[in-house]
Amino acid sequence: MAADDLNRLLDDAREGFLEELVEFLRIPSISAQGGERFREGAGWVRQKLEKLGAEVEVVETGGHPVVYAELGEGERMLLSYGHYDVQPPEPLELWESDPFEPVVRDGVLYARGVADDKGDVLSRIQAIRLYRRLYGELPFRVKFLVEGEEEIGSPNLGSFVRSNAQRLAADACLWEGGAKDEGGRPVVCCGTKGLAYVELRTRGASHDLHSMYGGIAPNPVWRLVQVLRTIKDERGEITLEGFLEMADEPTEEDREAIAKIPFDGGALMESWGVSAFDRNLSGREVLEEYLLRPTANIAGIQSGYTGPGSKTIVPAEAFVKMDFRLVSGQSPKAVVELLRRHLHEHGFDDVEVVEMHGVEPAKTPVDSPVVKTSVAAWEDCGRDDAVVYPTIGGSGPTSLIATELGIPTVMTGNVAFAGSRIHSPNECVRLEDYFETVAYFTRFFRRFADER
Template sequence: EPTERGGYLFGRGVSDNKGNLLARLQAIEAYRATIGELPLRIRVLYEGEEESGSAHLAAFVARHGERLRADGCVWEAGYKDAAGRATISCGLKGIAYVDLQVRGAKKDAHSSLATIVPNPAWRLVWALATLKNAADEITIDGFMDLVRPPTAAERAVLEDLAFDEQGMLRIHGITRFVRDLHGYELKKKHFLEPTCTICGIVSGYTGAGSKTVLPAVASAKIDFRLVPDLTPDKVVSLLRAHLDRRGFDDVEVVPGHGESPSRWPIDSVAATAAVAACRSAYGSAPVVYPLLAGSGPMAQVCDTLNIPVAGFGSGNAASANHAPNENIAISDYVDHIRAFGRFLHAFSGRVLD
């Protein structure tokens, strides 16, 4: 159950993304109660499989595409940045999720046999070490060749983009960013470059005390956040070929869920209305991101139907999505109701006070 404490609401999914979704329904109610009938038609699409890859969404869009067509889309995610500024995102990174599995002996063995019996844990570690180098550069053959370089316009946007570095360091309890990056290079890496992340590794005995075991199995879960022109299928193919070239044909690659990236112009009709709405609701200009560094099924819907996207919402930079104590500020929730109502007004061509 959600818990209210110190002006915040804590609960699983409260930021990602129950708060955003419910606030928009309440904004529609508030608009009709205070102003009158809506100035436009709204189509609401909720689906419950986003965290596991939205396996049935593409078929749903193909079947009901005509009923889903729209002039703009407000995506489900949105947050204030570390400085407390409203943000608007105009796209999402894609994702490719894979399991790497290595098998050795038919069952766990005594560790004295490590002299002659192969250890799948070491095989997995050695394979993983070929995917990135000590400079945090992805070294999978051909991977970075598929990353679309930023245009002059995108470079200019990043140069001017407000990004609270000290606030981000403080929130995450770290003293420096990867490669000690700052300024433009930090923003370019965060917004426009892919990732290769070890999400977890399992092998052998990891309980209390000691157990001298040579494990029979080792596995790792990895996610890749994707930017144009990377796709999940391309990543899996490149990864398999990369491992085979280095003699790791015993490392099984098991594809999980995947989403393609989606990026929309920062001056689209949806983004323009979102900027006007947030400026009116918050009393200051929002920060417009070229995309959100997270992932979701945006391409399955908006790219398929050619619907421009803007995302803004009720979260904050310390909302702790996917972590203990996920939260939103109640004041931010109310502000998002106000901002979304103003978005409806602005998107329909009406002047905001």
């Protein structure tokens, strides 16, 4: 491929591609809230895929629909996973512009869902158009799986995948979520952590009491504090019996991959506005903890009176939301049962464990052919600085494809960057990153085609 030909085509298409992205971003497809306009997201994706000549089906589920499409010819097959749903935009007062009225400021496009995941979905569709103009029809089959429930834990994706396992069969899968790191380098990720999300609930009296009874009335908040101290100690180490023992040891290949990752801990701390990492972790141990170790995180605690001024009460109830990020060897069901047993053995049978949702960890070997193709496609873009991560700290339903269907799966492309504020107000992408990603996927498809 002549780089000049692709660059010229992309330059000519930029304005139209941006208008198309803006149109997609205006649809408030908030899966947590639904609403009258939510289904427009699925319909919009369907229309774009039909214009590519794909055979498209909008499949109803127990919740929001899945868009499934196939196009191209040949024996090799590539699955592309993404989602058209987005996070709620709240708190709205922290946005500098309407989250569903995209705005470009200084070369940066601001809108809910632009980085996660509408930009990623559309960049692949646009890349296929460029590929066709340069080379003609795809000599392999592309299967698009675009769901509408990723931001609420993909509760119905498992049943869809298991019911359509033969249709989804592929040689490789492009997952959503590719990005640049803090140093501006493209990242190729080979897996995701699992997740067990729970609530721990404690109760005291049948109603809030005057705090004059604070010495004799059971206080559910103190009870909760005591529970939490048995899960993590004062040094920040996880003390949930059997939890760490469940985890598989990282492979030598994973450790070697991490050793090659450029990492600026100081820049990361500065971006967070903190002066130290948890437990004063430093250097390479920060990356190992982030990518290869499980976590026990408190996401939120609620109880009693938290308004202005004072109100002297003994609260009637308290609860904490916790998420456990899991690695290979751990499973959400097993971790929840481990937690229940832990509470029983420590005398906390009165604490209720509410299982919210969970996903399994997933992993593709760092030396898999699709990983090599992903890196080579970056080299075709003139980038020799792509970094391979054995996994990421986040979670998703990746195991449905990578583990259950056995399809090697990678996250690549760099619509997002370190400052994209995914899940936060003022979510954004840099336009140059977006168009670079369109060019990247065009080159990825060419690489994949040449491997037939």
